[in-house]
Amino acid sequence: MADQGLAPRRAALKLLEAVLAQGRLLAEVSNTLDHLKAEDRARAYRLAVQTLRHLDKCDRVLKPHLKKNPPLIVMNILRLGVVEICEDGAAAHGVVNAGVTLTSKLPRVGGLKGMVNAVLRRVAETGPDAWAKLPPARMPNWLRGPLVAAWGRSSVEAMEKVQAATPPLDISLRGRDGDLTPEAVTLPTGSDRLAAFGQVSKLDGFDEGAWWVQDAAAALAVKVLAPKAGERVLDLCAAPGGKTMQLSAAGADVVAVDDNANRLKRVEENLKRVDLKAQLVTSDVFEVSADEHGLFDAVLLDAPCSATGTMRRHPDLPHAKDGSDFGALIDLQARMLAHAMRLVKPGGRLVFCTCSLLPDEGEVHIDEADLTGWSVDRAALSVEGVEPNWISEEGGLRLRPDYWAERGGMDGFYIVCLNKDD
Numbered sequence: 326m327a328d329q330g331l332a333p334r335r336a337a338l339k340l341l342e343a344v345l346a347q348g349r350l351l352a353e354v355s356n357t358l359d360h361l362k363a364e365d366r367a368r369a370y371r372l373a374v375q376t377l378r379h380l381d382k383c384d385r386v387l388k389p390h391l392k393k394n395p396p397l398i399v400m401n402i403l404r405l406g407v408v409e410i411c412e413d414g415a416a417a418h419g420v421v422n423a424g425v426t427l428t429s430k431l432p433r434v435g436g437l438k439g440m441v442n443a444v445l446r447r448v449a450e451t452g453p454d455a456w457a458k459l460p461p462a463r464m465p466n467w468l469r470g471p472l473v474a475a476w477g478r479s480s481v482e483a484m485e486k487v488q489a490a491t492p493p494l495d496i497s498l499r500g501r502d503g504d505l506t507p508e509a510v511t512l513p514t515g516s517d518r519l520a521a522f523g524q525v526s527k528l529d530g531f532d533e534g535a536w537w538v539q540d541a542a543a544a545l546a547v548k549v550l551a552p553k554a555g556e557r558v559l560d561l562c563a564a565p566g567g568k569t570m571q572l573s574a575a576g577a578d579v580v581a582v583d584d585n586a587n588r589l590k591r592v593e594e595n596l597k598r599v600d601l602k603a604q605l606v607t608s609d610v611f612e613v614s615a616d617e618h619g620l621f622d623a624v625l626l627d628a629p630c631s632a633t634g635t636m637r638r639h640p641d642l643p644h645a646k647d648g649s650d651f652g653a654l655i656d657l658q659a660r661m662l663a664h665a666m667r668l669v670k671p672g673g674r675l676v677f678c679t680c681s682l683l684p685d686e687g688e689v690h691i692d693e694a695d696l697t698g699w700s701v702d703r704a705a706l707s708v709e710g711v712e713p714n715w716i717s718e719e720g721g722l723r724l725r726p727d728y729w730a731e732r733g734g735m736d737g738f739y740i741v742c743l744n745k746d747d
C-alpha cells in the first residue's frame with residue numbers, strides 16, 4: 326500500500342470516519358473518492374470495505390497491544406494496518422511506514438505516531454497467527470442480540486462466517502440463451518454466479534444487455550410471483566429495478582413505482598440497457614390508487630427495510646446503523662402492505678418481500694396482518710431450487726446468508742405470496 330502512495334489510505338480513512346463516526350453508509354459517501362484516479366479509488370473502497378468486514382477481528386488483534394483505545398482516526402489507521410498485514414499479507418515495513426506518516430500529519434494526535442509504529446510492528450510479528458486463529462468478525466451487539474434470539478447462536482455464527490468472505494456476483498440473464506463468461510455457474514434457482522470478477526461493466530454481455538446484477542435471493546421474489554405474459558403487474562418500491570426487469574422480461578405489462586426520482590432514473594437506464602419496458606411512475610406508494618391505475622393481476626411490494634440481509638455485500642451497514650430507525654420502518658411496511666392489498670384484483674396475488682433478517686420485517690407482518698379475504702399461497706413457493714427448510718411456519722420464504730454457505734451464501738430475504746379471494 327505504502328509503496329503505491331498514501332492517497333488511497335487517506336481516502337479509506339475518510340470513508341471509515343463517515344461510517345463509524347457519522348453513521349453514513351458507504352454508498353452515500355463514495356463520491357468523496359471522485360478526485361482519485363480509478364485504481365486508487367478502487368483500492369480505497371476495497372480497504373474500507375475489508376476493514377468494516379473484519380472490524381471486530383481487527384480490534385481483537387489490536388487489543389493486547391493497546392493500553393486504551395486511541396482517538397477514532399488513529400484507531401482506524403491501526404485497523405487499516407491490521408487488515409493489510411493480516412488479511413492482505415502486505416509487506417509490514419511499508420504498512421508501518423504508511424501508518425506512521427498518516428498519523429504524523431494529523432492535527433493534535435500526530436504525537437501518537439510512536440505508538441502507531443510500535444503497535445503495527447508488534448502486529449507484524451504476531452498478528453497474522455492471531456488473525457488465522459480468530460473466529461470471523463462478530464456483528465455489533467445491537468444487531469447480533471435480536472438475530473441470536475430469532476435464529477439461534479450457531480446460525481448467527483454461520484452467517485458471520487459467510488459475511489467474512491468477499492461475496493460472489495450474482496446475475497439474472499435476460500433470456501437463458503444469453504452469453505455469459507464461462508466461469509459463471511448456474512445456481513439451483515436459476516441465477517448465475519461468478520466467484521471472482523473485476524469491473525462489472527467490462528464483463529461479457531454487459532454492453533449487449535444480456536443480464537443484470539441481482540442477488541439470487543432477491544431474484545426469488547419475482548419467481549414466487551410467477552408473472553405471466555400480458556398480466557398487469559404493479560411493482561411497488563421498484564428502484565433500482567432488478568425486479569422490474571424480471572417482470573418485464575417475463576412479458577408482463579409493468580407499472581413500476583418509486584418515490585425517489587433519482588433512483589427511478591436508474592430503473593429507466595437499466596431497462597434501456599437490457600431493452601425492456603415498463604411504465605415508470607414517480608410516486609409515494611400511498612398515492613397510488615385504483616381510481617387512477619385500476620386493479621392489478623399481481624402486485625409486488627419490495628418494501629424499504631433495514632437491509633440487514635445484505636450485510637455480506639454491505640459490511641458498512643451494521644456499523645453505520647444502530648437500529649433506532651427500524652421501528653418506523655416496520656410500521657411503514659405494515660401500512661404499505663395494507664395499501665398494496667387494496668390494489669389487487671379479486672383472484673389476484675400479492676408478493677411482499679424485504680431484504681431483512683429480522684422477523685419483525687417479515688414473518689411477523691404476515692402473522693399480524695388482517696388477511697380476511699386472503700390466503701397465504703404456500704404453493705407459490707414451489708420454485709425450482711427452493712429447499713423445503715427455507716419455508717417458514719406461516720407460509721413465507723425465509724432466506725438467510727448462511728444458506729448455500731459453501732457456494733458463497735445468499736442475501737437474507739423474506740418473501741411471501743398472498744392470494745386474494747375471487
Ligand SMILES: C[S@@+](CC[C@H](N)C(=O)[O-])C[C@H]1O[C@@H](n2cnc3c(N)ncnc32)[C@H](O)[C@@H]1O
Pocket residue numbers: 561562563564565566567568569582583584585588608609610611627628629630
Ligand atoms: C428495497 S428498495 C427496492 C429494490 C427494488 N425493488 C429492486 O428490486 O431493485 C426500496 C425502494 O423503496 C423506495 N421507497 C421508499 N419509500 C417509498 C414510498 N413511500 N413510496 C415509494 N417508494 C418508496 C426507495 O426509494 C427504494 O428505491
